[in-house]
Amino acid sequence: MITGLTIGCIFLALTTIAAFVHIYKIHYTSSYYKKPQKPQSSHTLSQTASDQISIWEYEPQTALFYPLYGRALFSQGISLEQHIAFLHPDDRNPYRQMLSDLASGRITHQSLHFSLIDPATHNTSRIRGEFTTILTQDTSAKRIMGIYFDETHLTNSSQRIRNIHLSHRDLQLILISGSISVWYYDALHHQFQTLYGNTLADQGLSTEQNQRMLHPEDRKLQSEVLESLLSGKQAHCAAIFRYKPAWATSEEEAYRSYECFMIPETNHQGKIVGVKGSQKDITQKLQYRRELEAYKQRTTLAIQESGIMQWNYDNRKHKFIIFNEQQNVGGESIDHQLYLQNILPEDRALVNPILEAMNRGEDHPFSVDLRLTFPNEQQWHYVTFSGTPLTYDSTGRVVVYTGLRYDNTIQVRLTRELRLYSQKLNYILSHSDITVWDYDLLHQIFTLTGGDSDLIAQNTLTVEEYLSKIDPKERASAQAIIERMQHQAVDHFSNDRHLILEGQNLYATINGMAIRDEQGAICGYSGLVRNNTQLMTLLEQLKEETRKAQQADMLKSAFLANMSHEIRTPLNAIVGFSSLLQDTEDPKERAHFIQIINTNSDHLLHLIGDILDLSKIEAGRVELDKESFDVVPFFNHLAASLQQRETHTEVEFRTFNPYLSCVVTLDKHLLAQLFTNFVTNAIKYTPKGHILMGYDYIEHGLRIYVEDTGIGIAKDKHEKIFHRFEKLDDFAQGTGLGLSICKAIIESKKGKIGFESDEGEGSTFWAWMPCEASIQSDETASPPIFLHAPSFPA
Numbered sequence: 142m143i144t145g146l147t148i149g150c151i152f153l154a155l156t157t158i159a160a161f162v163h164i165y166k167i168h169y170t171s172s173y174y175k176k177p178q179k180p181q182s183s184h185t186l187s188q189t190a191s192d193q194i195s196i197w198e199y200e201p202q203t204a205l206f207y208p209l210y211g212r213a214l215f216s217q218g219i220s221l222e223q224h225i226a227f228l229h230p231d232d233r234n235p236y237r238q239m240l241s242d243l244a245s246g247r248i249t250h251q252s253l254h255f256s257l258i259d260p261a262t263h264n265t266s267r268i269r270g271e272f273t274t275i276l277t278q279d280t281s282a283k284r285i286m287g288i289y290f291d292e293t294h295l296t297n298s299s300q301r302i303r304n305i306h307l308s309h310r311d312l313q314l315i316l317i318s319g320s321i322s323v324w325y326y327d328a329l330h331h332q333f334q335t336l337y338g339n340t341l342a343d344q345g346l347s348t349e350q351n352q353r354m355l356h357p358e359d360r361k362l363q364s365e366v367l368e369s370l371l372s373g374k375q376a377h378c379a380a381i382f383r384y385k386p387a388w389a390t391s392e393e394e395a396y397r398s399y400e401c402f403m404i405p406e407t408n409h410q411g412k413i414v415g416v417k418g419s420q421k422d423i424t425q426k427l428q429y430r431r432e433l434e435a436y437k438q439r440t441t442l443a444i445q446e447s448g449i450m451q452w453n454y455d456n457r458k459h460k461f462i463i464f465n466e467q468q469n470v471g472g473e474s475i476d477h478q479l480y481l482q483n484i485l486p487e488d489r490a491l492v493n494p495i496l497e498a499m500n501r502g503e504d505h506p507f508s509v510d511l512r513l514t515f516p517n518e519q520q521w522h523y524v525t526f527s528g529t530p531l532t533y534d535s536t537g538r539v540v541v542y543t544g545l546r547y548d549n550t551i552q553v554r555l556t557r558e559l560r561l562y563s564q565k566l567n568y569i570l571s572h573s574d575i576t577v578w579d580y581d582l583l584h585q586i587f588t589l590t591g592g593d594s595d596l597i598a599q600n601t602l603t604v605e606e607y608l609s610k611i612d613p614k615e616r617a618s619a620q621a622i623i624e625r626m627q628h629q630a631v632d633h634f635s636n637d638r639h640l641i642l643e644g645q646n647l648y649a650t651i652n653g654m655a656i657r658d659e660q661g662a663i664c665g666y667s668g669l670v671r672n673n674t675q676l677m678t679l680l681e682q683l684k685e686e687t688r689k690a691q692q693a694d695m696l697k698s699a700f701l702a703n704m705s706h707e708i709r710t711p712l713n714a715i716v717g718f719s720s721l722l723q724d725t726e727d728p729k730e731r732a733h734f735i736q737i738i739n740t741n742s743d744h745l746l747h748l749i750g751d752i753l754d755l756s757k758i759e760a761g762r763v764e765l766d767k768e769s770f771d772v773v774p775f776f777n778h779l780a781a782s783l784q785q786r787e788t789h790t791e792v793e794f795r796t797f798n799p800y801l802s803c804v805v806t807l808d809k810h811l812l813a814q815l816f817t818n819f820v821t822n823a824i825k826y827t828p829k830g831h832i833l834m835g836y837d838y839i840e841h842g843l844r845i846y847v848e849d850t851g852i853g854i855a856k857d858k859h860e861k862i863f864h865r866f867e868k869l870d871d872f873a874q875g876t877g878l879g880l881s882i883c884k885a886i887i888e889s890k891k892g893k894i895g896f897e898s899d900e901g902e903g904s905t906f907w908a909w910m911p912c913e914a915s916i917q918s919d920e921t922a923s924p925p926i927f928l929h930a931p932s933f934p935a
Contacts, residue, residue, distance in 0.1 A: 193294075194288060194289065194290055195291075196210035196287070196288050197209055197286075199285040199287065201285065204221045207533075210543070211289075218533075225237065227257050227260070229255065229256035229257075232255035235255070240285065243274045244282045245282070246274065250272065250274070254268070265293075266293045267291070271290070273285070320422070322338025324336060324340040324420055325406065325416070326367065326417075327415050328413070332347055332348070333346040333347075354386070359383055363382055370403055370416050371405060371413055376405070377404045381401070381423065383396040384396065397424040398423050400420075401420055403416050403419075404417055449548075451545055451546075454477070455540065460477070485513065485514075488512050491511055492509065495528075505530075506527070506529035507528055509526050510526075523550045524548050528542045528545075577667070577669060578653070579665065581665060582626070582663075582665055587604075589602065589670075607623075608620055614639075619636075619638065632655050634652065634653055636650070646674070647674045648672075649673055650670070654667060708745065712745060714741040715741050715745070719738060721734055722735065769805070771804050772803040776836060777796075780834055786820070789824075792824075792831065793830070793832070795832065796834050798836075799835070799837055799924070800917060800918055801919045803915075803917075805843055805914045807843065811886060814886075815883050815908050819847035820832065823848075826851035829850070830849070831849070832850075833849075840909075841912070842909045843912055843914065844908070844909040844931065845908055846905055847906050848927060849904055850902075852901065853902050854896075862880060863881050890911075892909055893908070894907070894909075897930070902929075905927065905929035905931050
């Protein structure tokens, strides 16, 4: 015969099992109606369990209540009237009657819904209580065991269900793991439909078909529940219905019981248009209640598989009693020191204070996360070890504790893998110019996530907002694709789009695919947006560089042809007149031939010098040979030399030297090259008037200039003057390299170069080079009057 103590232990195990099964159901069912949360730690899960469930015992002989597990409104034994005071006034008499029936032995199990009021916060909690009588050998009631399920949170279901579409892909996994299906009743068409899982509605079930499958005793109840929800009288409702599936052939035994939680469904205007409900087959659960022994065996197995182990600790014997341990460490009765050996050494410091508190008989619950191992295993398990006082001695000291050990290893590992995967995915997205988008068919909203800051200035977009950001030329085709998506007429697509975001032009490739539910119906769309703006910019730059390269190739070809002519001309003159020089005896004629030979030699040397300078610039090896010298005598000597090149009798060659002394540190060759190029060009294009050559010191730099009254330069040719191989007159001598070479050298040394000119009115070319100078001014020098004053070097 089973003793009262044995039955009490069995009931305690069973109620604990039922508690955690209920936690499992509540946790995953409530998760269905809210956004996925970050994985909770094992400590948080155990804390949630203790907040939602509490276990207590009531002794009819003493009329005292004792808390065993979870959050309670009292921490030690209180009287019946003290406990009744916590209840809502409307619930007190039913509660007393229920306890009286249980204590009398007329019934052994009872369920009751009531409200508890916390005297400290005045908060009301809605409680579902499960009560069982533990009988003695003479069938009298020795104690009444009870478990409270806090169902207050169910009132938030209406708000949670509105978020289902934001996370239904993740929720499917949760629903499947919880063996929960979801259905929808369309009030307009009077039809039940399956949303998730394998409901009785299958592909659709009319109200008449549903009534035929429903147990006759439940048909009226279901009609009343649906009517109450559709009329708005109830915000939610829970009920159990018995159905006979279409595939069943037997009679009463074929009916299966389904626990349903239902809430009204509203449209965007807030009008109730249907009812959404969850469906869970609890036939087995009800059968367990009827068959206590079968229930014990099967639930014990379920607990073992879920990693939950129950234990008791007797502080008088310093022994742990382990229940339903799959791999028991040392047998059912274990010395506490032996149990500690299986805990990770650094975690033992967490357990020692708890063990000392239990040995002292302290009256409070506890919970701790730690790592331990089992015999014949090398891996460490992550577990939550929680407990609460169970038995007191005559002095009120706790002598036996009970608790649970939950194995969180799989959850911890999955959480780590999920966190690592999430970090990798976020890193890839943030460094790949890729944005992930999802399209909600119901609300017609685009949701953007990813790492491209140019594309995700806002996280959500309406269809109108999305179309407004597309180039007007492409909006029609984009709108056509969206309309096909809304009609679920497209499976996948990919296209290139020109986007305009805050005045910035962006180019993107947008591709997407349909997301289907378990029945294969399209329930949304998802895809990627790849920002191709940088690629398009590089392509445009490549096209421009290709064009420039082709142009440079053409210019170089023209340059080679021109060089052939330019080199051949002075070389032929030198060779020809050198031959004539040998045969002539006339001194004047010889002098004339020698002048021609010298002139062409200078031209050939200048030409070769330009080619060498160009090659140095191309190779990036331009070097200046700086030295300290007085510009005044250098300028006078150079001006006299250049003046000899002017052969037009109608051109006056002028110079302006404003100083008695001007000592600078510069490259003499560069200074002479600049003056020579400026003067040579002026001589070429000035048939009459004057040429003015001068310099001055301004803004910590030496500025030189050459003014002429020649043909000038048209405005449309100004930008080409310093380009390579450019010549304003194809019949004038030269390669078109002089000015471009001067510009390249000057700018490489942080100098400036430019000109002012009007067509038919002459030109002024200038260059400025930074340097320090020691100057002695000439007070008698009068500044010249310029036609085109040289610019200040900006």
